[in-house]
Amino acid sequence: MTDVGGTLRAIAGRIADWVLPALGKPATYKQELVGGRPRERRVVTRDFARYTARPEACRQAIDWAETMLPAAPA
Incomplete structure (x- = not known):
């Protein structure tokens, strides 16, 4: 694989419960930062x-990652 995203997907796909x-779009990124399911x-x-x-x-992407957290603990 030649990109970080593809490599991370390949690794995460092999580990149970990792997504x-x-x-x-930036809106999707923001939504995923606060999304997720328990466990x-x-x-x-x-x-x-x-x-x-x-x-x-x-810089905005980093700021969002540092400040936007899921509404409920997973």
Whole structure:
């Protein structure tokens, strides 16, 4: 595999209860940061290698990851 997202999906797919949601738009990324089901272990990434992103979009993705948490503990 040549990209981080593909490698993470391959690894997460082999481990029980691990999910790596498919993401596209920023709104989907935000939704997945606060989503999930009980006992589900998730890796939520924003793959900027696939998309042209402005530097402020990269910083915003990090800010969201640090501040947006699921409403209920999983």
